[in-house]
Amino acid sequence: MSGAVRIPSTSTPxxxxxxxxxxxxxxxxxxxxGGVVxxxxxxxxxxxxTFAQQPSYVSQPSELQRLIAPGxxxxxxxxDLASDLKQMRGEAVVTLGLLVLIATPVMRVAISILAFIYQGDRLFTLITSVVLCLLLLSLFLGRGE
Amino acid sequence: MTPLEFVLYVLLISVAAGVLGSLLGLGGGVIVIPVLTLLFGIDIRYAIGASIVSVIATSSGAAAAYVRDGLTNLRVAMVLELATTSGALTGAYLAGLLSGRWLFIIFGVVLAYSSLMMIRKLKQSEFQQSTKPAPWADYLRLHGSYFDKRTGRETYYRVTSTRIGLAMMYVAGAISGLLGIGSGSLKVPAMDLAMHMPIKVSTATSNFMIGVTAAASASVYYMRGEIDPFIAAPVAVGVLLGALGGSYLLPKLRSSTIRLVFVVVLLWISGQMLWQGIRG
Incomplete structure (x- = not known):
């Protein structure tokens, strides 16, 4: 909150x-x-x-807890994902979709860096690169747990 | 309930959460978690895992539409993401040190404060241009404009208090890292109240930034095995569809209408958070 000086509001931003x-x-x-679609x-x-492979999921209430309970x-x-995908397991295809969703914002930051280079905006290229580094660092830290 | 019925019920409720989350810039996560745990009795860890994915879905889905409509201030988003991502790193670290009860209480207090600030602002029904000097925003060229569909005019705005905005975004990022939510309820007031951005631009820009923060948390949850595809699939798809619907409604709504809904939802959620913390 610097300064008591007031600029007239007529100035165009x-x-x-x-x-x-x-x-x-x-x-x-x-x-x-594209990422979302x-x-x-x-x-x-x-x-x-998943439902096509497991007909009991449509008719058996007893199956539910096994799917959504801890464990x-x-x-x-x-x-695991790669081997399940080779067998075309429904859950693996769903998981792949979820991972594409998680990767979408990361790709957005990466493309923003290219965009700022293209615009010749060095300051914002730097700012966005730092954001990507922080993001990759957090992914790395998550893996370390 | 058969697994098929479960998926369909969760899908329907997630659509509703997505519409609401998109209109408020909340990300849908804070609405989805109580519904999954209280209504469906799902383990809180799986609820959070599904929610964090839905937060990305909301952010990316709605942000795509907002950016095309020119409502999002990309430069403000890029600058503030410096603070939200470093905040998220701090939050993830702090999560191992603080007890969950204190996190809920802190969050409840912060949300109640934000909503009270919003009520105070309701009296000034429409957006007012700030005339404060803003050397940082001038240097970073953060000022912008957007096309207001209601008035049918291009509306210019000045961005102020960049450093205060950065500090608030750092806190928002830390909360996001701590609780695994998008924390749009903290990002919107930071831009709307502190940085004097119009509410529609604040909501659109908040949505845009949430995805980046949530992506970091989501990968951690995935590695821990807390993203159950059976729960996350209907939540992600439902919230996504709801968010897209909401993003078409937003530019047509009156700013004060959005703000009033925002206040009510914020107060309700802060009550839930406080109760959760006190009850333990």
Missing amino acids: IVEHNPRVRQVELAISNLLR LSILLIVAGTII AKFPHTII
């Missing part, structure tokens, strides 16, 4: 009018939409495959 900014907005929007397709397809079995390492 300094705003970006670069057409390249609009291009970047559209690229980011398409990336986010791909993940939703995988998740829906995986769910349908439920599902692929949660990359190696």
Whole structure:
């Protein structure tokens, strides 16, 4: 909260009018939409495959607790996921879709760096690169647990 | 309840949570977690795992539409993400030191404070241009404009108090890392109240930043085996569809309407959080 000096409100704010900014907005929007559409397709397809492979899931109430209670079995390492995907297991396809969703914001930050390089904006290239580093660091820290 | 019925019920409730979360910039997670645990009796860890994925879905799904509509301030988002991501790292570290009860109580207090600030602002029904000097925002060229569908005009705004905004975003990121939520309820007031950005721009920009923070937490939950595909699938798809619907409604709504809904939801959630902390 610096200064008691008041600037008259008539002054027009300094705003970006670069057409390249609009291009970047559209690229980011398409990336986010693409990641989301791909993940939703995988998740829906995986769910349908799951029910097709396990007819008892449609009729047996007793099956539910085994699927949603603590200790439920599902692929949660990359190696498990890869082997389950080879067998076309429904849960593995769903999990792949969930991972695509998790990767989408990370890709968005990566594409933003390219966009700022393209715009010749060094300061924002640096800022966005630091964000990506922090993000990768947090992924690394998560793995370390 | 058969597994099929379970998936369909969770899907329907998640659609509703997605619409609400998108309109409020909340990310849907704070609505989904109580529903999954209280209504369906799901283990809190699995509820959080499903919620964090849905938070990414909300953020990315709605953000795609907001960015195309030019509501999101990308430059503000990039700068503030410095604070939210470093905050998330701190929060993830602190999570191992503080007890859960204290986290709920702290969060309840913070949310109640935010909503009371919102009520105070309701009296000034529409957005007012700030005239405060803003050397940081000038240097980083953060000021912007958006097309207001209601008035049919391009509306310019000045961004102020960048450093206060950064500090608040650091806290928001830390809370997100601690509790595994998007914490849009802290990000929106930081931009709306502290940085003097219009509520629609604040909501759109908050949505945009939430995905990055949630992606970091989600990978940790995945590695711990807390993202159950059977729960996460209907939650993610439902919240996603709801969020897309909400993002079409947002530009057409009056700012004060959004704010009023926001206040009510914030107060309700803060009560839930406090009760959870006191009860233990």
